[in-house]
Amino acid sequence: MSILCCKAKLVCAFLLLICFNVALGDDGYELWLNYNRPLDASICSDYGNYLNNSRIIGDSKTMEIIEDELTKASKGLCNFQFNQNLSNNQLVIGNYELLPSELKNLISNRLPNNPEAFIIIQKSTGNKEIVITSNSDIGVLYGTFEFIKQLQLGNSIDGLEIVSSPKIDLRLLNHWDNLDRTVERGYSGFSIWNWHTLPDYIDQRYIDYARANASIGINGTVLTNVNSNALILTEPYLQKVKALADLFRPYGIKVYLTARFSAPIEIGGLETADPLNQKVVDWWKNKADEIYSEIPDFGGFLIKANSEGQPGPQNYGRNHVDGANMLARAVKPHKGVVMWRAFVYSEHNDEDRAKQAYSEFVPYDGKFDDNVIIQVKNGAIDFQPREPFHPMFGAMPNTPLMMEFQITQEYLGQGTHLVYLPALFEEVLEEDTYVKGKGSTVAKVIDGELFNYKMTGMAGVSNIGTDRNWTGHHFLQANWYGYGRLSWNHELKAEDIAREWIALTLTRNSKAIDSITEIMMESREAVVNYMDPLGLHHIFATSHHYGPGPWVDNLGRPDWNPVYYHQADSEGVGFDRTKTGSNALEQYSPAIQKEYGNIKTIPEKYLLWFHHVPWDYNLNNGKTLWDNLALKYQEGVNEVIDMKNSWSGLRNDIDPTIHKEVSMMLDIQLAEAKWWKDACLSYFNSFAKKKYPLGVEPPKHSLEYYKTLKFPYAPGIRPQW
Known part of the structure; x- marks a missing residue:
């Protein structure tokens, strides 16, 4: 009797397990390579x-x-x-x-x-x-x-x-992954690289990662954080890197590493990292030879130097050319490249932060070795929901520039907001620099067409982690997919990519595809509206950048404080970057200077980026700046409500597990959109002192309430080095 009972219990347990697995539905692991949806x-x-x-x-x-x-x-x-x-x-x-x-x-x-x-x-x-x-x-x-x-x-x-045929040569993911498996600005779990078990244990996830990247034409991966750790260049870690390189090679993916500029001191026993010191030069040459002896197709180095406290050539009175060329010559015999990041700003420089990269790099145009490519963020500040294109694009005809986009969503709701970033990528790529007349787009700069660059590249800062669905939010997969598609062919349209991804990943129902496409294409503008409308930027909370913090004014240097970027006062709001202000506008072509320098002709989406505007100034619709600002914040909230309602109506067309998980994320997004609206309008109205226009819901709490909210363990926070 007991044996029969045990058997019955086992059968019941097995049936429950089957039911449980069915209930789990699609967990998102297969990404767009989901072959488990049979065709007609x-x-x-x-x-x-x-x-x-x-x-x-x-x-x-x-x-x-x-x-x-x-x-x-x-x-x-x-x-x-x-x-x-x-x-x-x-x-x-x-x-x-x-x-x-x-x-x-x-x-x-x-x-x-x-x-x-x-x-x-x-x-x-x-x-x-x-x-x-x-x-x-x-x-x-x-x-x-x-x-x-x-x-x-x-x-x-x-x-x-x-x-x-790809329009870009180097199509890379940048992993901001640390050796302890934390991920800076990562919102989908820990790093997928388990350095402790490499090189002997090869996780199936590494293979599936390579498959996914190869399927969208990505041909390189930078394994480590730009805020780098010299240990990755030591022999034990190079053996771990070699294991990944061997695995990725048949998929057409080269591995790259971030090189800490002070590595000759930290792991090499030298007293200096001066790029003109012969011992330093020899050390890097020997290190490159060591790497290539193990990984013959090693791609090269990505460098963040003299930015945010990272060491670099300026520590020794040298410049970016000295540092980049020294490393480039170490890898050149092996056909390696050096990607030198232009994201630089210094505590010793009180120039408008939007101007600093241009000021530091453009004077050196044509002086970098031919295997150096300068990696430039899409905007001059830092992955904001919307920025004008970086003025360096078009300003260095003799030096290859590569684009750096973010696939992760720092400053964009992080891992809980549905934001379709290819819409942002497309907007930036189609911006006209006018450096060779009308039609001199950013895309034509980075693909080499305008200046005949011999090397071209695009990098995307990854949000891939150990979460089962890879990216935390199911829809963040579309940003990875869309980045790969655009890095292969920047002439593709974000909307077409969205429709393709939906059909591969979620549903083949044409009406459902239409509805989801509308959600995705609306999502980026929604987040701009409820976070940074009309050209506002960098008004996020301290350090983790989770949530609003336009009032922050107590950090160690001016350009770490949001008040630096919006400059709100009783007269108005916005950063004057025209001739009467910092004159960052002079870094753009004359055609853009003329259009953007005039408050009447500047595209209103960039208004407060370049102008300090009175609260009572009438915009093109005849309403005051204050009314437009308030209405934009409300519009962002309303757009999330529309997204949420549209998604709810798709319940019968989407895998139930995915539908439920996205629904819960949209609940979070709506609550946080309202938080952003209420906190920012409360703060800005402490200066404007205006009534809220019709259609805008007044904030639910006082400004002091929003100031007291703290989130010390928000995900993706930058570790202390």
């Missing part, structure tokens, strides 16, 4: 004719990955086996050099002269083979992922012809 039989039938008669040419590790990926996709999406039938091949996958001559003739001159470029083409005569090829195995991998995506999206296979 008609789509599978069309693609199956090719997938069931296929041939993979080549025997590299990358080609093995291609076969494995096609096998997973075939089984998950269409429930059939991917087979290699050598006698009647219809799908042919392989390096161009290995193709049969008749298929080479089909490709002819259509394949771009770029080793990462690929072509997918269907023969129109005879046997209708589909060919996926490239001049490299990695390009073939990119083409395979594109083919699988066409299958996932249910696109027609008839007349298929896709030719694709």
Whole structure:
């Protein structure tokens, strides 16, 4: 009897486990490579004719990955086996050099002269083979992922012809991950790099990370925080880095490291890190040789120097050129690069912080070695919800500049707000610098078209962590995906990328896709409105940047205080960066100076960035600045309400687990949007002393109440070094 009872209990437990797993639903782990959502039989039938008669040419590790990926996709999406039938091949996958001559003739001159470029083409005569090829195995991998995506999206296979080549060379993720597994400005758990168990233990998550990045064309990863730790350059850690590099190589991903400028002192036993000291030069050369002996395709170094207390060449009376070129010469024999960040501002410099990077770097245009690329944030301050494009773009025709975007959401609601960042990326890339007349966009600067840069790059600061769904909030996956797509082709539109991601990740229902696309495209403007409308910026709480803090004025230097950036007083609000103020505007082209320098012609989204404006000044709609400011804050709240209501109506179209989790996040976002509105309007009205316009809900609490709120353990806080 007891045995039967035990068996019954086990059966019940098993059934409960099954029910529990079903209830769990989609946990988001598969990202946009979710092959667990079967397609219609008609789509599978069309693609199956090719997938069931296929041939993979080549025997590299990358080609093995291609076969494995096609096998997973075939089984998950269409429930059939991917087979290699050598006698009647219809799908042919392989390096161009290995193709049969008749298929080479089909490709002819259509394949771009770029080793990462690929072509997918269907023969129109005879046997209708589909060919996926490239001049490299990695390009073939990119083409395979594109083919699988066409299958996932249910696109027609008839007349298929896709030719694709990346517009940017270096397409990188920057991990701000520390060796203790904390992540600076990370909002989705701990670092995925478990340095303690590397190199012997290879987590499946590392492989899935590589798959995800390769599927969107990302070809490099900087493993460590820009606020760097010299220990990563020691032999034990280099063995751990080597394990990751070996794993990532077949996916076309190079590893890079952040180099602490003072490493020769901290781990090398030298008394100086002066870049012109021969012992220092030799130390870095030897260190580079050591790294490349273990990792022959090591990408190079990313450097943050002489910014926010980080050591650099200026500690020794040298300049950025001295530091960057010294490191560049150490890695150049190995074809390595140095990415030198332009995010610099100094406690010894009282110049408008928005001007400092331009002032420090532009005079050195053309003096950096040819394997140095300057990495520039999209705006001159620091990843704000909206900034004008950085004035360095277009100002250094003889020095390659690469874009640095954030994928994580510091200053943008962190891990709980739905904010679709490709809308921000697109806005910045399409901004016109006018440096060579109309049409001189930021995108044309960074892709080398304007100045014929020999090296191009784009970096995205990652929010990838140990959370099961990788990014904490399900919709933050779209920022990772969208960044990869835009770094490959910056001419893509954010809205089209959103629709693609939704179909790959959430639902194929066309009406649901329309609704979710509207939510995503509205989300970035919503966060601008309830945080930093009309050009306000950097009014966040101290250190962790979680929540509003426009009143903060007690930090150690002026430009750490929000009051520095908004300069509110009884007369008005805004930072005067015209000729009557800091004149940061002079760093832009004459056309922009003319437009932005005039309070009547400046785009109102940048108004308070460049002008100190009276509270009673009438904007284009005839309402005063105060009324517009208050209405913008309320508009941001209302937009979140709309997002929340739209999402609620999608309950029957979305996996229930994802729907519930996003719903809870939207509850948080709405509460925090109201907090932002109430706290900021309470503060600014302590100067303006105006009535709230019709349609604006007055703050629920006093200004003193909002000032008392403290969050010492907010996620993503910067550690103390």
